[in-house]
Amino acid sequence: MQKYPLAVKIGRTQARIMEYYMKLGGKIYVSVSGGKDSVVLLDLVRRVYPEALAVFCDTRLEYPELRQFVKTIPNVEWLHPKATFAEIVKDKGYPIISKDLSRTIYYARRGSEWAINRLDGKFKSGDRCERYQRYIKYKHLLDAPFPISSACCEEMKIKPFRRFETLSGLHPMTGMMAEESFLRQTTWMKNGCNAFNGKRAMSSPLSFWTEQDILRYLLLTGIPYASVYGDIVEEDGKLRTTGCRRTGCYACMYGIQNEKEPNRYQRMKETHPGLYDYSVNTLGCGAVLDYLGVKY
Numbered sequence: 001m002q003k004y005p006l007a008v009k010i011g012r013t014q015a016r017i018m019e020y021y022m023k024l025g026g027k028i029y030v031s032v033s034g035g036k037d038s039v040v041l042l043d044l045v046r047r048v049y050p051e052a053l054a055v056f057c058d059t060r061l062e063y064p065e066l067r068q069f070v071k072t073i074p075n076v077e078w079l080h081p082k083a084t085f086a087e088i089v090k091d092k093g094y095p096i097i098s099k100d101l102s103r104t105i106y107y108a109r110r111g112s113e114w115a116i117n118r119l120d121g122k123f124k125s126g127d128r129c130e131r132y133q134r135y136i137k138y139k140h141l142l143d144a145p146f147p148i149s150s151a152c153c154e155e156m157k158i159k160p161f162r163r164f165e166t167l168s169g170l171h172p173m174t175g176m177m178a179e180e181s182f183l184r185q186t187t188w189m190k191n192g193c194n195a196f197n198g199k200r201a202m203s204s205p206l207s208f209w210t211e212q213d214i215l216r217y218l219l220l221t222g223i224p225y226a227s228v229y230g231d232i233v234e235e236d237g238k239l240r241t242t243g244c245r246r247t248g249c250y251a252c253m254y255g256i257q258n259e260k261e262p263n264r265y266q267r268m269k270e271t272h273p274g275l276y277d278y279s280v281n282t283l284g285c286g287a288v289l290d291y292l293g294v295k296y
Helices: 006-023 036-048 064-070 085-091 099-108 113-119 131-143 151-168 182-191 211-221 264-271 273-282 285-292
Strands: 028-031 053-057 076-079 171-173 232-235 238-241
Touching: 006 036, 006 171, 006 211, 028 036, 028 151, 036 211, 053 151, 076 151, 085 151, 099 113, 099 131, 099 182, 113 131, 151 171, 211 232, 211 238, 264 273, 273 285
Parallel strands: 028 053, 028 171, 053 076
Antiparallel strands: 232 238
């Protein structure tokens, strides 16, 4: 499906949007981060349902250009987490490598058998698991001199949206794509684009898109997007942005170990020196990156 032409993807995505909307009687909202993926999703949804509500969670870890851009989008409700990132990393831990690994380290340090076995490349039963072999090389992080967890996503994004859903009775649509992480890929393989069988209905109708599709759609439609991305240009047959490639929370360290230089922190040092200083020194992310051997 990731190899489908963009025109086919647009048609299939809008079919999934309409299916979700009609199944839930129109009680849906679009989760908008201000990033390019969610902007494309919102455009696709509002081409069919112009009245659809957008919801933005203001973590205060967004680039200022994203926050300003979200203010230009009509019909957006703003949410606010109860805890700050500084409080969360101090009490629970820093987000490193991946959400799944950070969660595993957190629970392994507290004696959870499933987490300890996973770091040994095993199922909870103790049998060898090929999928978990990739965790073995990170077992040394149990001895890292700083706390590690995935709590920031839970506290700053998931909980505010869950509270909103409880109060509003609306169901989420997100711009998540399977290519972004192993966890998102396995989630899509299990649930598909629209999931109605769990405790919480969920739609991610861009799941089979790629970043190239997103950039191509932005060029094709000319819809506005946050200036922090810069321009969209073609290089060696592929599209890329001249500014940030991905945005999200600027202090987040998920996946930075796999990025080519200049990585997101090195770019932030040049483009947003104040945010860089706050992340590296005030929040303590510099010491974490030093331990991981990541240049910044």
